[in-house]
Every structure is written in structure tokens, then in C-alpha cells.
Amino acid sequence: xxxxxxxxxxxxxxxxxxxxxxxxxxxxxxxxxxxxxxxxxxxxxxxxxxxxxxxxxxxxxxxxxxxxxxxxxxxxxxxxxxxxxxxxxxxxxxxxxxxxxxxxxxxxxxxxxxxxxxxxxxxxxxxxxxxxxxxxxxxxxxxxxxxxxxxxxxxxxxxxxxxxxxxxxxxxxxxxxxxxxxxxxxxxxxxxxxxxxxxxxxxxxxxxxxxxxxxxxxxxxxxxxxxxxxxxxxxxxxxxxxxxxxx
Amino acid sequence: xxxxxxxxxxxxxxxxxxxxxxxxxxxxxxxxxxxxxxxxxxxxxxxxxxxxxxxxxxxxxxxxxxxxxxxxxxxxxxxxxxxxxxxxxxxxxxxxxxxxxxxxxxxxxxxxxxxxxxxxxxxxxxxxxxxxxxxxxxxxxxxxxxxxxxxxxxxxxxxxxxxxxxxxxxxxxxxxxxxxxxxxxxxxxxxxxxxxxxxxxxxxxxxxxxxxxxxxxxxxxxxxx
Numbered sequence: 001x002x003x004x005x006x007x008x009x010x011x012x013x014x015x016x017x018x019x020x021x022x023x024x025x026x027x028x029x030x031x032x033x034x035x036x037x038x039x040x041x042x043x044x045x046x047x048x049x050x051x052x053x054x055x056x057x058x059x060x061x062x063x064x065x066x067x068x069x070x071x072x073x074x075x076x077x078x079x080x081x082x083x084x085x086x087x088x089x090x091x092x093x094x095x096x097x098x099x100x101x102x103x104x105x106x107x108x109x110x111x112x113x114x115x116x117x118x119x120x121x122x123x124x125x126x127x128x129x130x131x132x133x134x135x136x137x138x139x140x141x142x143x144x145x146x147x148x149x150x151x152x153x154x155x156x157x158x159x160x161x162x163x164x165x166x167x168x169x170x171x172x173x174x175x176x177x178x179x180x181x182x183x184x185x186x187x188x189x190x191x192x193x194x195x196x197x198x199x200x201x202x203x204x205x206x207x208x209x210x211x212x213x214x215x216x217x218x219x220x221x222x223x224x225x226x227x228x229x230x231x232x233x234x235x236x237x238x239x240x241x242x243x244x245x246x247x
Numbered sequence: 248x249x250x251x252x253x254x255x256x257x258x259x260x261x262x263x264x265x266x267x268x269x270x271x272x273x274x275x276x277x278x279x280x281x282x283x284x285x286x287x288x289x290x291x292x293x294x295x296x297x298x299x300x301x302x303x304x305x306x307x308x309x310x311x312x313x314x315x316x317x318x319x320x321x322x323x324x325x326x327x328x329x330x331x332x333x334x335x336x337x338x339x340x341x342x343x344x345x346x347x348x349x350x351x352x353x354x355x356x357x358x359x360x361x362x363x364x365x366x367x368x369x370x371x372x373x374x375x376x377x378x379x380x381x382x383x384x385x386x387x388x389x390x391x392x393x394x395x396x397x398x399x400x401x402x403x404x405x406x407x408x409x410x411x412x413x414x415x416x417x418x419x420x421x422x423x424x425x426x427x428x429x430x431x432x433x434x435x436x437x438x439x440x441x442x443x444x445x446x447x448x449x450x451x452x453x454x455x456x457x458x459x460x461x462x463x464x465x466x467x468x469x470x471x472x
Contacts, residue, residue, distance in 0.1 A: 078336050079336060080332055080336060082472065097338075100336060103336065105332070105333075105336045107329060107332060109328045109329040110328045110330075111328055111329055112328055113261070113265060113324070113328075114327065115264075115265050115268045115269055116264065116265070120261075120264070124257060124258075124261045125333060125337070127253065127254060127257040128254060128257075128333075128334065128337035128339040129338065129339075130253075130338075153268075169333065
């Protein structure tokens with residue numbers, strides 16, 4: 001399967017980061033389905049029977065208190081964790097291995113090598129997705145307002161820079177589904193807004209985004225739906241953040 | 248899978264670059280092995296003949312202990328920033344990671360052996376009475392036996408709470424047949440009293456079996472929660 005965007009040239013505009021020029025063919029079709037998903041860690045139930053569908057080409061913002069099960073849900077969707085019970089279907093496949101190429105994942109930790117530079121990190125991760133295009137790595141770094149020629153190791157970056165590079169790693173292979181866990185933590189407001197613009201542009205081109213954040217107000221204009229989780233369950237879904245908070 | 252050699256090479260190159268910058272593995276191993284040589288030389292004062300009898304054991308025990316240091320370090324850097332998860336969510340074959348780590352460890356331990364062997368020769372006044380060239384296959388096969396199991400069991404123990412203790416507990420018992428073969432082969436070559444061929448063949452078979460088993464099981468180990 002050809003990698004979307006693997007052969008594209010340098011770009012300076014974040015809205016051009018996603019290089020698939022064709023409009024999404026199957027917008028508003030369920031791309032992720034969860035049926036009675038339960039996840040237990042010993043006696044602790046992190047997810048308590050989640051049944052939900054997420055449509056393609058939409059940006060979902062998952063909110064909730066600490067311990068609500070948000071990260072567990074994202075790790076299951078990324079294939080890093082297996083549900084104790086229930087069924088997870090992504091892109092019509094129940095085998096997470098089959099869809100790895102189509103899923104991008106950004107965790108709370110950076111998932112980057114501190115001793116390598118930004119370009120060295122992305123060059124390595126690109127090869128894991130069989131992308132041998134250095135220009136693609138450079139353009140993704142550049143689109144997140146980082147300097148691809150900076151030789152400084154990532155360990156010496158500020159937390160905000162590391163978060164942006166972590167997002168660059170997650171979108172490097174132009175995935176159809178993007179799972180982001182706290183992408184704006186320790187990011188300054190200007191950079192966070194730029195990241196939101198970039199994510200909105202990706203969504204407009206057909207990428208489905210599930211994003212966990214405690215700064216939901218940043219995404220009020222960009223998100224399609226807010227999903228509220230509590231005690232391992234999805235308790236509310238709303239298009240308006242205020243409505244969600246008011247309930 | 249066609250991407251296996253490419254990703255193995257990329258991961259190995261990345262590991263060598265990380266080691267070149269941090270020197271975590273080689274410094275720790277070298278310091279440890281040096282201490283072992285010095286302590287052994289103070290503890291024993293053997294004649295040349297006695298040295299030939301015991302050197303095989305001393306050398307391989309020193310290398311085994313030193314390799315444990317390398318094996319722990321090589322996975323520890325994948326735990327920082329949970330960077331291993333980036334590999335786990337990618338479509339890259341799990342065995343590419345295993346092979347890269349095993350080859351990397353092989354290079355690190357071989358480098359250590361190349362540095363430490365002259366010291367052993369000097370400290371214990373060693374001279375092979377048997378066919379000295381056979382030390383080369385013994386060294387290569389013995390080192391691979393240490394690192395292939397070590398890489399596998401270090402990956403298994405990586406997410407346990409006390410992985411520094413867990414690795415020797417898992418690794419040492421399973422390494423006993425290989426260690427026996429390495430020691431016997433080395434002693435046979437140094438003393439010239441017996442042929443080392445049986446032990447070399449045993450090492451080769453051991454490596455074949457454990458490399459195959461590790462490759463078959465590594466994906467399950469990598470993706471275990």
C-alpha cells in the first residue's frame with residue numbers, strides 16, 4: 001500500500017502538512033466501533049463497558065477527570081493494550097496489527113530518543129513506516145515551527161518543543177486515524193493554537209482525530225464533538241463544550 | 248518480510264549512534280570487566296599451567312557478568328520516554344527490533360572481549376598449547392549465545408519492577424549449557440589436552456535452537472502488556 005505523502009516536497013504551511021490532495025471519499029462513516037469494551041487491571045476496572053462509534057473525518061475531544069479511562073481507551077485503540085472483554089473494530093478490522101500503518105499515536109511521554117536530534121528521530125521513525133523521504137521529515141518538523149537543521153539533541157528541547165516534535169512523529173506517515181493524548185500539555189498558547197490549526201486541517205482532509213485534553217476550550221471551534229468520560233464510561237457526547245459542562 | 252533487513256539496519260544504526268553519544272553500555276561493561284580481572288588476579292596467584300586450567304572459566308564468567316550490564320542498558324534506553332511504544336504502534340516487524348538489539352549487543356560484547364582478552368593474557372601469562380585459531384569460533388559462538396538469550400530475556404524482564412535482578416535469574420540457568428561448552432572448549436584449546444570440536448558443535452546447535460525460539464516468540468514478548 002502506498003504511503004500517503006511519502007514522496008512530497010518541503011512545505012511551510014501547516015495546512016499543507018497532509019499531502020493527500022483527494023477529498024475524503026467516505027466521510028461520516030464509522031471508522032472506529034467499540035462494543036461493550038471492558039478493561040480491567042487486576043480488580044480495577046479502567047473501562048466499564050464502552051459502546052461507541054466514531055465517524056471518519058471528525059475531530060473528537062475526549063474530556064474527563066484523571067482516572068476516567070481516557071488514556072486506557074486511547075491505548076486500546078492504538079493496539080498497545082488489549083481489552084479484557086468486548087470488541088474493537090478499526091477500519092473494519094478487529095486486528096490492530098492490520099491497521100498499524102493507518103494509525104498515528106501521540107502519548108503523554110514524548111516517545112522520542114533524547115540523545116538524537118529532531119531530524120534523526122523522525123528519520124528513524126519514518127523508516128519504521130517504510131518512508132525513505134528525508135524531505136518529508138523536514139517538512140513535517142518545519143510545519144510544527146521547529147527547525148529541522150537544529151543539531152541539538154531532543155533531550156535539550158523545552159517541553160513545548162518536545163510536544164510539537166512528538167506530534168510531528170505521530171503525523172509523519174499521514175495516518176487516517178490520529179490518537180493524541182494531552183498534546184497541549186506544557187505548550188504555550190500560540191503554539192497550541194498552531195497545533196489546533198494543523199489538526200483542523202488534517203480533519204478537513206479526512207483524518208479522524210481522537211484527542212484527550214484538559215484544555216478543551218482550545219478546541220471549541222475546531223472540534224466536531226466533545227466526549228465526556230467518567231469512571232470508565234462515556235457519559236455524554238455533545239457538539240458544544242458549554243452544553244456538556246452544563247449538564 | 249522485505250522490510251526486516253531495512254528496519255533491522257536502521258534500528259542497529261540508531262542504537263550504535265545512541266551508544267556513541269552516551270557511552271552508557273561500553274563504559275559500564277568495561278569498568279565492570281576490568282574490576283573482575285583485577286580482583287581475580289589478586290585472589291589467585293596461579294602458575295602458568297594452573298592458569299591454562301582455570302582461565303576459560305574466569306574469562307567467560309567475567310564476560311557473562313559484563314554482558315548483563317549491556318543487556319540491561321540496551322533496553323533501558325527504550326523505556327525512557329516510553330519510546331518502545333512508538334515501535335509497538337508501527338507496522339515494523341518485531342523481529343527487526345530483536346535482531347538489531349542482539350547484533351548491537353554482540354558488537355558491544357565483542358568490543359569488550361577484544362579489549363579485555365589481552366589483559367587476561369598478560370595477567371595470567373596465557374599461551375594456547377592447542378590449536379589457538381579455534382578460540383575465534385568459540386569466541387564468536389559463545390558471545391552470540393550470551394547475547395541472543397540475554398536480549399530475549401532482557402526484553403521479557405524490561406517491564407518488571409526489579410528487572411536488574413530478574414534478568415540474571417532468568418538468564419543464568421538457561422545459559423548453563425552454553426557456558427559449560429564455552430569454558431570446556433576454551434580450556435581444551437589452552438591446555439591442548441583434548442579436542443574442542445564437540446563443544447564448538449554444541450555451541451552452534453545451542454545458538455541455532457535459541458535464536459530460532461527467540462525469533463518465534465519475540466513478537467509476543469514485545470506486545471505483552
